[in-house]
Amino acid sequence: MGCCSGRCTLAFICGMQLISILERQIFDFLGYQWAPILTNFIHIITVILGLFGTVQFRPKYVTGYAVWLVLWVTWNVFIICFYLEVGDLSKDTDLIMTFNISMHRSWWMENGPGCRVTPVTPPPSWAPEDHRYISIAGCLLEYQYVEVAHSSLQILLALAGFIYACYVVKLISEEEDSSSSQKGPCVEKPLQFSALLFIEVDPHIHSKLLKIGRGMPLTSCE
Numbered sequence: 001m002g003c004c005s006g007r008c009t010l011a012f013i014c015g016m017q018l019i020s021i022l023e024r025q026i027f028d029f030l031g032y033q034w035a036p037i038l039t040n041f042i043h044i045i046t047v048i049l050g051l052f053g054t055v056q057f058r059p060k061y062v063t064g065y066a067v068w069l070v071l072w073v074t075w076n077v078f079i080i081c082f083y084l085e086v087g088d089l090s091k092d093t094d095l096i097m098t099f100n101i102s103m104h105r106s107w108w109m110e111n112g113p114g115c116r117v118t119p120v121t122p123p124p125s126w127a128p129e130d131h132r133y134i135s136i137a138g139c140l141l142e143y144q145y146v147e148v149a150h151s152s153l154q155i156l157l158a159l160a161g162f163i164y165a166c167y168v169v170k171l172i173s174e175e176e177d178s179s180s181s182q183k184g185p186c187v188e189k190p191l192q193f194s195a196l197l198f199i200e201v202d203p204h205i206h207s208k209l210l211k212i213g214r215g216m217p218l219t220s221c222e
Contacts, residue, residue, distance in 0.1 A: 002011070006093050007054050007173055010062075010164040017157050018044065031107035033097045039075055050165065060184035061170045066165035069158045076151040076158070083144035091144055106143045132186040 025040045035193050044153055046068040053061025082096060092107075110117050175193040 006164055006167045010054050010161065010168050011051060013157060013161045014054065014166060017047045017057075017154075017161065018051075019149050020150075020153055020157065021047070027107045031102075031109075032104040033106065034037050034098050034099050034101060036079070040074075042074055045073075050161070054168055055206075057172055059169045062165050062172070066162050066169070067084050069162045069165070073158045073162075076154045078126060079151040080148050083147045106147055108143035110134070111142055112139045112143050112146060114138050163195040 015216060021040055021043055025037065025044070029034045046065055048060050050065025050068075052058065053065065081087070083091050085091055097106075109115075115136055118135045118137070122134055
C-alpha cells in the first residue's frame, strides 16, 4: 500500500499518541499522580501493540487497541470533569489521583506559566511537618486547565485512532478474503496414468529368450 493508506495513517496516529503520552507521563511522575501514571502505562503498552498489529497485519491486535481507546476516552472525560469539578467532584481530593498516599497536586500547579510560588511562614498547625505550605499567584493559565488541555488532546487522538483502527481491520479482513478466494478450493483429482509404452522386440532375440526360459542350450550358430 502507499504511504497515504489507512495503515500508514494509523501508524502515524499511534506515533503521535506515544509522544504525547510520554510527555504527560513525565509530568505525572513529577507530580506523584499515581492513578494517571498507572493508566498512562497501560495506554503506552496498548498503543505499542496496536502499532505492531498495524505494521504486521494482525487484526486482533488492532481490534484490542480500538477497544482500549473507548476506555481511554472514558478515563480522559473523567479527568476533565474532575479538574473542572463537575457535580460532586473536587480537584482537591487526594484519594482519586494519588490513592490517598500523598498530598501532592498536579506538577503544573506550582510550575505553570507565570506562576509565582511564595512559602508561607509560619505554616498552619494542621500542615504536615514534611510538607511545605505555599501560596501560588500570577499564573497565566491555571493548572486544571493545563490538565484539561492534555486530556482533550488525548481524546482527539483516540477518536482518530479508533476510526482508522476500524478501517484498517476492515482492510485486512478484505485482503485475507481476496487472497483466499484467489487460491480457490482444493479439489482432489484422480491420478491419470500415461499410455502404455509398447516395445517392439526382434523375433530372433525373442526366440533366444524363450529358449533360455526353458533351459535349452544356445548354439553359436543361432
